[in-house]
Amino acid sequence: NAGVTQTPKFRVLKTGQSMTLLCAQDMNHEYMYWYRQDPGMGLRLIHYSVGEGTTAKGEVPDGYNVSRLKKQNFLLGLESAAPSQTSVYFCASSSRAVHLLTRTNSPLHFGNGTRLTVT
Amino acid sequence: GQQLNQSPQSMFIQEGEDVSMNCTSSSIFNTWLWYKQDPGEGPVLLIALYKAGELTSNGRLTAQFGITRKDSFLNISASIPSDVGIYFCAGQRVTMAGANSKLTFGKGITLSVRP
Numbered sequence: 001n002a003g004v005t006q007t008p009k010f011r012v013l014k015t016g017q018s019m020t021l022l023c024a025q026d027m028n029h030e031y032m033y034w035y036r037q038d039p040g041m042g043l044r045l046i047h048y049s050v051g052e053g054t055t056a057k058g059e060v061p062d063g064y065n066v067s068r069l070k071k072q073n074f075l076l077g078l079e080s081a082a083p084s085q086t087s088v089y090f091c092a093s094s095s096r097a098v099h100l101l102t103r104t105n106s107p108l109h110f111g112n113g114t115r116l117t118v119t
Numbered sequence: 120g121q122q123l124n125q126s127p128q129s130m131f132i133q134e135g136e137d138v139s140m141n142c143t144s145s146s147i148f149n150t151w152l153w154y155k156q157d158p159g160e161g162p163v164l165l166i167a168l169y170k171a172g173e174l175t176s177n178g179r180l181t182a183q184f185g186i187t188r189k190d191s192f193l194n195i196s197a198s199i200p201s202d203v204g205i206y207f208c209a210g211q212r213v214t215m216a217g218a219n220s221k222l223t224f225g226k227g228i229t230l231s232v233r234p
Contacts, residue, residue: 110161
């Protein structure tokens, strides 16, 4: 099983350019997420989606847009890239199954990341 | 916002040694998760804990959900070179609207294993 697949793996942009990061999952998960990982900052949630056609803001949404037109895909867009957006971006997915005891959601499955450099 | 504290940022151990990592919070969590990230890859779930006091093992890894629900630890026994990586803890609170929007990650501990 492929799990969560991210494309591209690497990208270099100039300030002001735009690009879209693609995430695809084949686990029929309802929930999908975009995180960024920066040294010393851990993983920070950018946007997430609880289902096809729905998206919501996470902890650091500014400068990013997302779309979930199909259940298996979650796109992250940068309309005008800035050097502060240099980071490693991770997509993740999870099912909407709820743990009976804790009522929390199932753990996340991550892709292998996209390393983006904005010069 | 709430934070999970993992320290130190880096740990260096000798192959064969045991190592223990703590994760603490000022808030209560319903679920504790431990992830490992190998270089150049995404985090992979190691252990999930759902009950205060729960002790769970996965091979050489053992993790515990603290009684206060504000902490968790991960222990790796008899370390080997492939244990190298970043270890993240994550805490989760009850979600009402769905999704893991209330999942909080620690900043991770980078583990190095000397052969």
